[in-house]
Amino acid sequence: MMNEMNFKMPASLNELALNLDNADEKTYLISGGTDLIIKLREKKIYSGTIIDLKGIQELNYIRQIEQTICIGANTTFTEMIHSEILIKNAPCLVQAAEQIGSTQIRNAATIGGNIANAFAGADAIPALIAMGVKVKMMNAKGEFFLKDIDEVVIGSGKNSLHKDEVITEVIAPVLGHGYKSFFGKVGSRERVTIAKLNMAVVVKNNHETGVIEDARVVLGSLGPKAFRSDLVEIELVGKYITDSLQTEFEKALITQIDISIAGRSSRPYKREAVKALSEDAFSNLFGSPAWRCNNEK
Amino acid sequence: MELIINVNDIEYKLDVNPRMRLLDVLRENLGLTGAKEGCGEGECGACTIIMDGLAINSCMVLAHQARGKKIITVEALEQDGEMDRLQEAFINNGAVQCGYCTPGMLMSCKALLMNNPNPTDEEIKIAIEGNLCRCTGYIKIVRAVKEAIQNQ
Ligand code: FES
Ligand code: FES
Numbered sequence: 001m002m003n004e005m006n007f008k009m010p011a012s013l014n015e016l017a018l019n020l021d022n023a024d025e026k027t028y029l030i031s032g033g034t035d036l037i038i039k040l041r042e043k044k045i046y047s048g049t050i051i052d053l054k055g056i057q058e059l060n061y062i063r064q065i066e067q068t069i070c071i072g073a074n075t076t077f078t079e080m081i082h083s084e085i086l087i088k089n090a091p092c093l094v095q096a097a098e099q100i101g102s103t104q105i106r107n108a109a110t111i112g113g114n115i116a117n118a119f120a121g122a123d124a125i126p127a128l129i130a131m132g133v134k135v136k137m138m139n140a141k142g143e144f145f146l147k148d149i150d151e152v153v154i155g156s157g158k159n160s161l162h163k164d165e166v167i168t169e170v171i172a173p174v175l176g177h178g179y180k181s182f183f184g185k186v187g188s189r190e191r192v193t194i195a196k197l198n199m200a201v202v203v204k205n206n207h208e209t210g211v212i213e214d215a216r217v218v219l220g221s222l223g224p225k226a227f228r229s230d231l232v233e234i235e236l237v238g239k240y241i242t243d244s245l246q247t248e249f250e251k252a253l254i255t256q257i258d259i260s261i262a263g264r265s266s267r268p269y270k271r272e273a274v275k276a277l278s279e280d281a282f283s284n285l286f287g288s289p290a291w292r293c294n295n296e297k
Numbered sequence: 298m299e300l301i302i303n304v305n306d307i308e309y310k311l312d313v314n315p316r317m318r319l320l321d322v323l324r325e326n327l328g329l330t331g332a333k334e335g336c337g338e339g340e341c342g343a344c345t346i347i348m349d350g351l352a353i354n355s356c357m358v359l360a361h362q363a364r365g366k367k368i369i370t371v372e373a374l375e376q377d378g379e380m381d382r383l384q385e386a387f388i389n390n391g392a393v394q395c396g397y398c399t400p401g402m403l404m405s406c407k408a409l410l411m412n413n414p415n416p417t418d419e420e421i422k423i424a425i426e427g428n429l430c431r432c433t434g435y436i437k438i439v440r441a442v443k444e445a446i447q448n449q
Contacts (some may be wrong), residue, residue, distance in 0.1 A: 007298055007315030007361050033358045034339050040316060041337070050315055054362055078351070102427020103405065105339055107351040108358060 006049040010056060013138060016166065019051050020140035023164040029053055031074060032109035034101075035117040053112070059168060062086060071170040073112025077124075078103075080111065089174045092181035092200050096127035099185055112167040118153040118225075123198055125153055126220040127183045128170065129228065130200035136169035137161065144168070155225025178213070179204045182284045185220075186273040196221045197273050199253075201281050203236065212236050219253075222260040222270070229256045241286045250278040302363055304329065305373035313360050320344045320355035323370060331371035331400040335429070342428030345401035346370050352408035352424070371400035374407065383407055383445045390441035394432035402428045406442050415446060 010016040020027075026048030030036045033054075039045070053059065059074040062083045069085055077097040080086055086094050100106055100114075100123045114124045115135060128149045135152045138144050139162070152159055152167070161167070175181065185198035198221055204214035215236035220226035235252040239245050253274045261267050300313040304327060311326050323329045323346070335341035337356050344356040347369040374381035383406055386392070393399050402425060409416055409424040416424070421442050422435075430438065 005315045007359075009361070009364070030359065030362070033362060037318060037357055037359065038338055046316065050359070052359070052362055101339065102342065103408075103424050104342060104345055104352050104354045104427045105357070108353045 003047050005047055008049060008051045010051065010053075012056060013058060013168065014142065016051070016053070016056060017138065017140055017142040020138075020164045020166065023049075023051075023140065025163065027051065027163055029116070029166060031113040032076065032105075034105060034109050035113065053166070054110075059112070064089070064174065067174045069172045069174060071111055071172070073110060073167045073169060075111050077101075077106040077109055077111070077114075081106070090131055090172055090181065092127040092130060092183040092202065093124070093172070095183040096124050096198075096200065099123055099183070111170055115149070115152060115170070116159050116161065116167055118155060118157060118159050123183075123185060123220070125149070126198055126200040126218040126226040127181075128172075129226055130181065130183075130202045130216045130218040131172045131175075132202075132216070133170050133172045135167055136171060137165050138168050139166075140164040146171070153225060155223070175202065176204070178207060180285045182281045184277050184280045184284070186277055197270050197277060198226075199274075199277050199281065201285060203285055205241065205286075210240050212239050212241065219256065219260075222257065229253075231259075232256055246278065246282045249282065250275055253278055298361070300361055300364060302360070302368065303366070304368040305370060306367075315359065315361055317360045318356055319346070319348075319358045319360045319363050319368070322360040323355060323368075329370050329372050332404075333397060333400060335397070335401075340427075340429070341398075342401045342405060342425075343398055345404040345428065347404055347408050347411070350408065350411060352405045352427075354427070369404070369407075371403055374403060381407070382448050383410070383442070386441040386445040386448065387438070390437050390444060392433055392437040392441040398428055398430040398432075402430065402438060406438075406445070409442075410445070410449075414449065416442075418443075 008019045010019050028036055028050045030050055031053040059072040061072040062085050063070045064085045077100050080097040081094055133149050134146045135149055136146055154160055181202045183200045200218045202216040203212055206213050215233045217229050217232040218226050219229055232252040235248050254271050257270050298315055300311045302309050313322055320332055323332055332346055332355050333343040335343035339354050339357045344354050345352050346355045349366050374384055383403055405425050405428050421439050
């Protein structure tokens, strides 16, 4: 028993809770597969218990319940891309899902797995932080609890879950009237973090006054963990949408990069790369003439 | 551990270590060596197969995760001695050079056409984005897929 690999296939959350009892550091949860399989091979793990979450049908859904969107942990990125609910209410999550890996990876990888693995370049995380999502988890007693995405993701491949806890759902608010969202990235698909930068933005624009009332700007790949940039957000809030604001936005992003990765060899590349990203963000969020400000005073 | 798996419409009952990947079982237990191991990390697509109608990397799923699913490998493309129109189009267009990427490439394209019989150029590119080819420069592959669409 000690030297072999066990495999558990719970078909329901109840069964999963039973499987999580006695979970220890040799218990491995698998959903999409991608990350765990690499780990099993790299770390030469030959014994322990693998719990396959993929057979739990009740964790596969995207539902809107009034002002919240609930995404089951087993939902794949391909399923997110095709979800009318997300396309309408959380475009940045769809944009992030579209830019993850390749078709094969999007068909297999799940939102729950992406959060649990929390590696620095995990593309879904910045968009999830910008959306202000909560993560629902279950423990071995079958009890559910909620945490902010920021508390769950520690970064560099670590999460704050205990061994007997599992992510079951992601809960996103429906963004209210006047809100828009964006996700973009530059750099290669390969796992070379040096050549990667991603950003998610959620803004609220007051249609009557033309002023930005709320802004959340999250940058990924500038440290072990994606984070909200206060100094970039401050640059946007209370401003009219103009071309000069775009310049200020870009400058603030460059300042943030200088602060976050001072002295790193990736800094010159990322300073350049962020220019394209900020342009994309601006045209995506404020591109239509109705959004650009005509009544600048 | 017992695994019942459906590959190319045949049901197999196998004894498989839970650590084994679907790719290992296809190649070693079933002798279906069309799917190749390039990187073993989800980057190259040489191991692409179709599971429940979707292209996936067989190096990135455990064999036991494929229980109860319908797997299609490149070996099933040829039916009764007749090549699939995709295979013919690949040959006609010089889309096969060294051939290492070809089985995976064919399965990505097959999955695309199963779900979307009339893809745009952009959709073809997205479908094969996860399949690395060092030889053809992709243009011939896209051309082959377009020919296969026309011949359907
Ligand atoms: S061998 Fe599976 S993606 Fe490269
Ligand atoms: S034909 Fe050689 S890698 Fe594609």
